[in-house]
Amino acid sequence: MPLETPARIVSELASRGYNAEREAVTRIADAPDPAATLDRALETVPDDALKLTTDHVDSVIEATETARSDPKAESGSTPASQADAAASADHDPSVSTGTTPGSSAVEGGTVPHETEGSRDVDTSLRAIEVANDMTGQSTGTGEYSDFVTVFRDRYEKLASKLRGRVNHRPTDAIESMAGGSEAALIGMVSDIRSTASGHWLVELEDTNGTFPCLVMKDRPIADLVQQLLMDEVIAVEGTLADDAGILFVDSLHFPDVPRTHKPSTADRHVQAALISDVHVGSQEFMEDAWRRFTDWLHTPEAEHVEYLLIAGDMVEGVGVYPEQDKELDIIDIYDQYEAFSEYLKEVPGDMEIRMIPGNHDAVRLAEPQPGFDEELRDIMTAHDAQVHSNPALITVEGVTVLMYHGVSLDEVIAELPDEEANYDEPHKAMYQLLKKRHVAPQYGGHTRLAPEDRDYLVMEEVPDVFHTGHVHKIGWGEYHNVLALNSGCWQAQTDFQKSVNIDPDAGFAPILDLDTLDMTVRKFT
Structure with missing residues (x-):
């Protein structure tokens, strides 16, 4: 496979069970022979390393250039031995395991096969389809006729039900x-x-x-x-x-979900981790909890977790709320995405990753929100993660997951009685959206809506799983056999959240069995 782009290099590394620092990937891509440089770097990487460092790649490139210019270089050493020496001196322990040199993430003192990123996963068994992704399909101009079109489409679709x-x-x-x-x-x-x-x-x-x-x-x-x-x-x-x-x-x-709805399930035992609201760039981003989560993904206990679905707010963003700059650890939006991409490299390289944007991400606020532009996609190269629009309908091995970030939940909770919708039980507000068969029905309120050539926010198809985030609370339950899940966050309480009385559920990772739709919520704080 040609390795002329960083994305392909990351994919090739993942297939061999390795991660790499972003700059290391860039150095390999810029090398005269990227494929040979990658092979040499992997041949000489220390046995306990899961991640290629920039220093190690530089040593390989330097050794290769020295050998080409002077086959009898002064030490008489080979490029491989020079790279080994450099790696021995400069090796940085893997961020995936959080271990120090000579230690192990698993009791017994030896690094398990899974920790190397190769979990004996047969990726040929995977099947994933995406519908309702409007990325690159936006046609709205804001003209009155656009609003008439989208509301007529909403009416016809829901009236038909x-x-x-x-x-x-x-x-x-x-x-x-x-x-x-x-x-x-x-x-x-x-x-x-x-x-x-x-x-x-x-x-x-x-x-x-x-x-x-x-x-x-x-x-x-x-x-x-x-x-x-x-x-x-x-x-x-x-x-x-x-x-x-x-x-x-x-x-x-109401249009509602039929009580006779029967959800689909996978034909094999396979799991998906459903998370949201990582908020990298915030001073309150819970890095330790994230690392405990990614460490766990490398253990035998997580060997069946093959999918990671993230429902928006990958980063904290800039200028999202008043005086947010005082709570930022990373003040540049592009630097935030680069940092998030590095954290994403800590998950096993064989995982399939799908994401949608949220209101803190660098896309338009009006829904439906398209996926990232090319500049951000070039930054988000880790594991070839795919970013779809918000909302998007993702079918994973037969199980249809409606992913929606969830800004409209604020409006539902504000408008309806507490027993019908509240922040402590966010899944109840999701029940209301399922009943209405629309993820953001109210126009002109808190939720910004964009007119398109059709209403992408209508739930035309009944999902098997409805996954949201945004409100930073854990809550799940079944509504007419649809599993509704709000997956919490990875950000501790901010000063702004204190001011609006939000006490977040942080550091949780719901793990869904796709063959049974049973769910286990794991805590990493």
């Missing part, structure tokens, strides 16, 4: 019906207000107009009105008033 449940009539047809008639309407919530008598008036809009719907306060469905968000699509059934000017609602329906 409700038409089989009610005998829908468009608003203009209902307006012409006689008073006292039974009617059903599918519409987008355009207004919610209470009357002087304490009843609820909900205005629904379809592609033909709007129609007022009244939910009486003494009806059991009145509690459902408190779960409504603006701009979501629902269906109602009821009876028209005598003057046919309003619909008295008897039943209310």
